[in-house]
Amino acid sequence: MKKDLISITDYSKEEYLKIMRLAAEFEENPDQDLLGGQVVATLFFEPSTRTRLSFETAINRLGGKIIGIADPGSSSAAKGESLHDSIRMVSQYANLIVMRHPLDGAARYAAEVSPVPVINAGDGSNQHPTQTLLDMYSILKTQGTLDNLNIFMVGDLKYGRTVHSLLMAMSAFKNPIFNFISPAELQMPNEYKIYLREKNIRYFEHREFSDIISEADIIYMTRVQKERFSDPIEYEQVKNAYVLRNAMLEKTKPNLRILHPLPRVNEIHTDVDTNEKAYYFNQALNGVYTREAIIAHTMNLK
Numbered sequence: 001m002k003k004d005l006i007s008i009t010d011y012s013k014e015e016y017l018k019i020m021r022l023a024a025e026f027e028e029n030p031d032q033d034l035l036g037g038q039v040v041a042t043l044f045f046e047p048s049t050r051t052r053l054s055f056e057t058a059i060n061r062l063g064g065k066i067i068g069i070a071d072p073g074s075s076s077a078a079k080g081e082s083l084h085d086s087i088r089m090v091s092q093y094a095n096l097i098v099m100r101h102p103l104d105g106a107a108r109y110a111a112e113v114s115p116v117p118v119i120n121a122g123d124g125s126n127q128h129p130t131q132t133l134l135d136m137y138s139i140l141k142t143q144g145t146l147d148n149l150n151i152f153m154v155g156d157l158k159y160g161r162t163v164h165s166l167l168m169a170m171s172a173f174k175n176p177i178f179n180f181i182s183p184a185e186l187q188m189p190n191e192y193k194i195y196l197r198e199k200n201i202r203y204f205e206h207r208e209f210s211d212i213i214s215e216a217d218i219i220y221m222t223r224v225q226k227e228r229f230s231d232p233i234e235y236e237q238v239k240n241a242y243v244l245r246n247a248m249l250e251k252t253k254p255n256l257r258i259l260h261p262l263p264r265v266n267e268i269h270t271d272v273d274t275n276e277k278a279y280y281f282n283q284a285l286n287g288v289y290t291r292e293a294i295i296a297h298t299m300n301l302k
């Protein structure tokens with residue numbers, strides 16, 4: 001049976017740990033000709049820098065070949081071709097499909113249509129499971145554990161798909177505490193709070209975090225997702241709700257690391273970049289090793 005990765009909950013805790021182990025192996029030795037010329041299609045119906053390029057780097061390092069769409073305006077989607085027909089076609093050309101799409105649920109639909117495995121590279125405001133696996137790898141590398149961590153999620157928790165996937169994945173580990181910091185308009189959707197409550201996992205909601213920042217092991221900053229607002233005035237009102245500055249990090253834990261899926265706009269001041277607790281650029285590099293691991297697991301590469 002083909003192995004898709006659409007939601008982070010498609011993987012078990014054992015699979016999360018297997019991906020972490022494989023990512024560490026690929027970090028040691030990134031160039032391994034495991035794909036042997038197999039073709040991977042990278043279909044990006046929504047803009048991307050890191051996800052597409054780190055996937056394509058991973059495919060190159062695994063000895064695969066790439067076909068793809070980087071701009072939906074240059075594909076037949078612009079002529080009105082349905083996602084169904086695009087996926088039916090591309091699955092005849094490629095051994096694996098990596099897809100980003102603006103609509104929630106599009107990746108699950110593509111996986112139902114496709115006879116070859118589909119990896120979700122982000123669907124609307126729903127899920128971004130490969131980002132979550134690289135986030136977990138980054139947390140494991142910097143904290144030495146995935147247990148007993150106090151994780152602050154800051155910014156756009158409504159539309160930010162990365163935080164949705166990450167809280168579900170971290171819920172598989174011991175004693176996480178989540179602190180959600182957002183404007184009222186962008187708070188964590190109820191479905192994710194219910195998910196945590198059903199697992200008896202503690203979470204707290206705040207509008208500010210300067211008074212509790214000393215408790216954080218991870219601060220996961222997010223961009224306010226301009227492209228998902230129907231009302232531009234509403235975006236203007238919340239776009240600068242949180243800006244993390246170097247001075248705010250003075251009394252934080254030594255093990256604290258600042259993560260961000262990137263791209264950033266204003267939410268992390270550039271004066272944080274040289275702080276040893278800033279980890280977001282290393283996090284983006286971890287995406288190459290983690291995506292090599294995900295491809296190897298999906299394609300059962302030895």
Ligand code: CP
Nearest residue numbers: 048049050051261262
């Ligand atoms: N983190 C992330 O998804 O970045 P891109 O939008 O650049 O792919």
